[in-house]
Amino acid sequence: MDYFRIEGGTRLRGSVRISGAKNAALPIMAACILCQGEVILRDVPDLADIRLMVKLLERLGVKVWREDGTGEMHLMVQDETNTHAEYELVRQMRGSVCVMGPLLAKRGLCRVSMPGGCAIGDRPIDLHVMGMAALGGRVELLGGDILIKAEHGLKGTEMFLAGPFGSTVLGTANVMMAAVLAQGTTVIESAACEPEVVDLGNFLNACGAKVTGQGTHRIIIEGVEELHGCDYQIIPDRIETGTFMLAAAISNGEIEIQNCDMNDMLAVVDRLRRTGVNIEKGDDRTAVVSSSRRLEPTPIVTLPYPGFPTDLQAQMMALLCLADGNSMVTERIFPDRFMHVGELNRMGARLHREGPTVIVEGVKRLVGAPVMASDLRASAALVLAGLVAEGVTAISRVYHIDRGYEQIEAKLSALGAKIQRLQE
Numbered sequence: 418m419d420y421f422r423i424e425g426g427t428r429l430r431g432s433v434r435i436s437g438a439k440n441a442a443l444p445i446m447a448a449c450i451l452c453q454g455e456v457i458l459r460d461v462p463d464l465a466d467i468r469l470m471v472k473l474l475e476r477l478g479v480k481v482w483r484e485d486g487t488g489e490m491h492l493m494v495q496d497e498t499n500t501h502a503e504y505e506l507v508r509q510m511r512g513s514v515c516v517m518g519p520l521l522a523k524r525g526l527c528r529v530s531m532p533g534g535c536a537i538g539d540r541p542i543d544l545h546v547m548g549m550a551a552l553g554g555r556v557e558l559l560g561g562d563i564l565i566k567a568e569h570g571l572k573g574t575e576m577f578l579a580g581p582f583g584s585t586v587l588g589t590a591n592v593m594m595a596a597v598l599a600q601g602t603t604v605i606e607s608a609a610c611e612p613e614v615v616d617l618g619n620f621l622n623a624c625g626a627k628v629t630g631q632g633t634h635r636i637i638i639e640g641v642e643e644l645h646g647c648d649y650q651i652i653p654d655r656i657e658t659g660t661f662m663l664a665a666a667i668s669n670g671e672i673e674i675q676n677c678d679m680n681d682m683l684a685v686v687d688r689l690r691r692t693g694v695n696i697e698k699g700d701d702r703t704a705v706v707s708s709s710r711r712l713e714p715t716p717i718v719t720l721p722y723p724g725f726p727t728d729l730q731a732q733m734m735a736l737l738c739l740a741d742g743n744s745m746v747t748e749r750i751f752p753d754r755f756m757h758v759g760e761l762n763r764m765g766a767r768l769h770r771e772g773p774t775v776i777v778e779g780v781k782r783l784v785g786a787p788v789m790a791s792d793l794r795a796s797a798a799l800v801l802a803g804l805v806a807e808g809v810t811a812i813s814r815v816y817h818i819d820r821g822y823e824q825i826e827a828k829l830s831a832l833g834a835k836i837q838r839l840q841e
């Protein structure tokens with residue numbers, strides 16, 4: 418099994434290009450089930466989760482081919498008989514659930530395994546199912562799978578798509594994808610506003626759909642007869658962007674970030690500036706992030722977009738470990754997403770968890786240690802801590818990081834980090 422060996426202490430300097438967004442690419446790839454004709458997607462990152470989605474789509478009759486090393490992916494539906502997203506794939510990647518909407522809308526039937534829990538907590542899909550039922554899908558539970566039928570098509574309706582915690586990102590994506598071919602108009606109230614949802618709406622429109630309001634809490638979808646193929650560029654990954662901003666900050670370095678959209682990063686920019694990090698936005702999708710001193714503490718509360726993203730909570734906590742004072746980090750999206758806390762403490766951090774909140778007592782230094790990656794973003798936090806820790810950090814189970822960061826060790830090495838991928 419691969420592990421990372423990191424020798425801490427280098428100030429990172431140079432430029433890095435951000436890849437296309439994993440969480441935008443996954444639902445957009447699933448949406449290709451809806452299209453007649455070829456779809457070309459650009460800037461699709463080469464990641465384990467994307468390869469899993471390719472495998473799932475291939476089983477569902479979609480031909481997928483890539484231009485090596487270019488980020489270009491071609492997708493075309495060839496066979497519409499299979500409608501079953503099996504447990505074997507769904508349990509490996511929760512994002513697989515977003516084939517539900519397209520299968521139901523295009524093939525009149527879908528059978529999707531319940532994904533179950535994962536390392537970041539209990540992750541139900543009740544809202545996805547409720548959305549499909551509101552559009553007229555008939556729902557049954559069959560051996561751990563959800564079976565939904567709509568032989569005579571779906572019907573547009575108004576729905577409130579949120580739970581006590583707020584909106585759902587992939588739930589909104591699923592309902593949008595189901596509603597584009599429904600009869601009549603669908604209104605999703607309390608829709609997720611994340612940039613990845615906006616990207617999906619823009620993609621669907623490029624294929625001939627009529628989606629408006631994406632990026633607000635009210636999305637309106639007028640059903641159309643069919644969708645065609647298109648040529649579409651995926652947005653830059655805002656979580657990878659944030660992770661490299663934090664890499665510059667934690668290493669007291671200076672990094673030029675290319676291919677980023679700082680308009681999607683407002684909460685992150687705000688919090689980092691409060692800690693004393695310098696961020697200069699350039700024109701043309703670049704920003705320079707630098708830091709040269711010990712940072713100030715700051716409170717963090719994760720929230721749906723445009724709030725601080727849960728997918729950067731662990732990495733931000735790694736930075737706050739070294740701030741000059743105490744910070745409070747509260748997780749409002751996934752209250753158990755704290756697997757990194759114990760590992761960071763092994764490196765000399767002083768983190769104290771109380772339910773969904775962690776008190777971060779700032780320390781002067783972290784020390785290298787063998788630590789274990791537990792999920793994608795927790796692993797990124799350990800890499801950041803390793804970059805600045807004294808001595809050597811060995812991070813095992815890096816397959817977690819390969820799910821969501823394209824060539825992270827190559828990108829960090831190019832910035833001067835001493836990081837190697839080795840085999841146990």
Ligand code: EPU
Pocket residue numbers: 440441443511512539540541542543544545546580582584585586587588613727728750751793794821
């Ligand atoms: N929820 C329900 N019922 C549902 C759906 C969600 O109770 O039917 C709850 C969840 O348990 C959670 C909250 O709603 O408390 C929000 O979850 P959401 O549905 O928005 O999450 P998601 O769509 O399953 C996506 C990303 C996650 C990211 C979250 C939040 C993808 C593939 N996944 O998940 O990304 O953390 O939105 O922004 O887009 C990651 O990339 O590391 C990752 C986990």
